Amino acid sequence: xxxxxRRLAITAGQEVTxxxxxxxxxxxxxxxxxxxxxALQNPPIGHQDPSVKEQNYETVLSVLKAFRTPEIDAAVxxxxxxxxxxxxxxxxxxxxxxxDKAAALLLWHEKAVKKGGVGCVIRVMVDRKGI
Amino acid sequence: SSGxxxxxxxxxxxxxxxxVLLRIERAATYVRWSPNEDRFAVGSGARLLSICYxxxxxxxxxxxxxxxxxxxxxxxxxxxxxxxxxxxxxxxFKCRVFSSALKELDDKPEVSPWMAKLSKFSTLxxxxxxxxxxxxxxxxxxxxDKLAWVSHDSSINVVDMNTQDKVSRIVMxxxxxxxxxxxxxxxxxxxxHDCYPVLYxxxxxxxxxxxxxxxxxxxxxxxxxxMARFKMMDSRGGAEKDNSTKLDTTHQNAIKELRVxxxxxxxxxxxxxxxxxxxxxxxxxxALVAAIQGLKL
Numbered sequence: 001x002x003x004x005x006r007r008l009a010i011t012a013g014q015e016v017t018x019x020x021x022x023x024x025x026x027x028x029x030x031x032x033x034x035x036x037x038x039a040l041q042n043p044p045i046g047h048q049d050p051s052v053k054e055q056n057y058e059t060v061l062s063v064l065k066a067f068r069t070p071e072i073d074a075a076v077x078x079x080x081x082x083x084x085x086x087x088x089x090x091x092x093x094x095x096x097x098x099x100d101k102a103a104a105l106l107l108w109h110e111k112a113v114k115k116g117g118v119g120c121v122i123r124v125m126v127d128r129k130g131i
Numbered sequence: 132s133s134g135x136x137x138x139x140x141x142x143x144x145x146x147x148x149x150x151v152l153l154r155i156e157r158a159a160t161y162v163r164w165s166p167n168e169d170r171f172a173v174g175s176g177a178r179l180l181s182i183c184y185x186x187x188x189x190x191x192x193x194x195x196x197x198x199x200x201x202x203x204x205x206x207x208x209x210x211x212x213x214x215x216x217x218x219x220x221x222x223x224f225k226c227r228v229f230s231s232a233l234k235e236l237d238d239k240p241e242v243s244p245w246m247a248k249l250s251k252f253s254t255l256x257x258x259x260x261x262x263x264x265x266x267x268x269x270x271x272x273x274x275x276d277k278l279a280w281v282s283h284d285s286s287i288n289v290v291d292m293n294t295q296d297k298v299s300r301i302v303m304x305x306x307x308x309x310x311x312x313x314x315x316x317x318x319x320x321x322x323x324h325d326c327y328p329v330l331y332x333x334x335x336x337x338x339x340x341x342x343x344x345x346x347x348x349x350x351x352x353x354x355x356x357x358m359a360r361f362k363m364m365d366s367r368g369g370a371e372k373d374n375s376t377k378l379d380t381t382h383q384n385a386i387k388e389l390r391v392x393x394x395x396x397x398x399x400x401x402x403x404x405x406x407x408x409x410x411x412x413x414x415x416x417x418a419l420v421a422a423i424q425g426l427k428l
Contacts (some may be wrong), residue, residue, distance in 0.1 A: 005260070043319045058178050081302065116304055117303070117304020117305055118285075118304070118305065118306055119285035119302065119303045119304045119305050119306065119307075120304065122264075122283070122284060122306065122307055123263065123264075123284050123302070126224060126264040126283055126284045127263060128263070
């Protein structure tokens with residue numbers, strides 16, 4: 001069972017790396033909304049290796065940076081409920097890890113609350129595993 | 132009561148207060164009589180469920196504990212109609228179903244989807260961990276075939292005893308719910324930190340929003356009179372807005388618990404809600420159905 005869990009962890013790590021590359025390609029093609037949706041897929045929640053979580057976090061941040069302010073509303077509007085929950089988790093991670101980016105993150109936060117409601121924020125608060 | 136040792140059930144006929152020693156080391160959080168009222172369950176911060184019943188022979192209330200595998204404070208308890216199956220929600224984020232079948236009480240448990248094989252007292256029958264938050268409220272449907280629970284991650288979870296691996300779940304945009312009751316076999320009514328009762332329907336495998344059950348009563352006090360409006364403008368220098376902190380829901384603070392007060396068969400007819408605002412409100416289902424368009428229980 002331990003071997004199996006290690007394999008799962010390695011594949012999750014690989015997935016994060018592959019996703020980072022894919023997202024970069026999409027951003028280069030200015031397919032920002034697609035990049036966003038991809039970046040929020042299958043986050044390594046509760047992964048034992050913090051560098052894997054860090055890498056995914058950087059991927060998500062790189063996508064958020066690519067949007068101009070007026071585009072954020074539409075982008076969030078197209079996300080599924082599950083994706084908005086993941087986005088919100090990354091926003092709060094951003095508030096604590098990258099306080100210098102707080103202004104930009106707050107713009108996203110406002111739109112995310114508009115879509116996911118306060119319930120979405122509550123789910124970040126009760127999450128124990130950490131994104 | 133939140134007393135640590137005592138329960139004071141009043142014996143029918145004489146109404147004599149007797150002491151029940153629960154033998155728990157933390158506060159009692161929740162207590163419910165079973166449907167046949169021959170026993171009651173007490174949830175506590177001691178991470179165990181006490182099932183208490185009266186022992187005629189010794190003129191004494193006995194308290195038996197269900198401990199494993201409960202890992203944290205029990206927040207809510209509900210009895211199945213068959214009187215010996217009980218469900219709990221706890222702070223370890225899980226909803227569990229146990230057998231409290233006791234020979235002493237002449238229980239004759241039967242095999243059912245909840246109890247695949249005859250199980251003695253304290254056997255764990257089912258465990259659900261679809262919630263990320265504390266499970267605030269749990270309730271069996273009127274027939275006992277389904278179980279619903281609400282938790283602090285703003286979700287409502289429902290499971291049918293015949294398909295226990297498939298939990299129907301809705302994750303909401305509103306604040307967490309504290310309590311859940313059934314409107315019928317296919318609808319639940321919940322109340323919580325948003326201060327109003329809300330109906331959700333079970334449609335196939337999905338939990339679908341039905342309606343907010345608090346018909347907006349801002350109109351009830353007629354809004355602000357012209358005189359009052361001018362007075363406000365005068366004192367606040369032109370601000371017309373009603374700056375009161377009054378919520379436009381009947382409850383002015385979170386709903387703590389909903390309770391069924393009247394049923395007609397498996398249909399809910401009337402329920403009560405208590406809130407942190409100190410109010411006890413009785414809600415009439417027929418009146419709500421008449422007032423809210425498209426409301427269906």
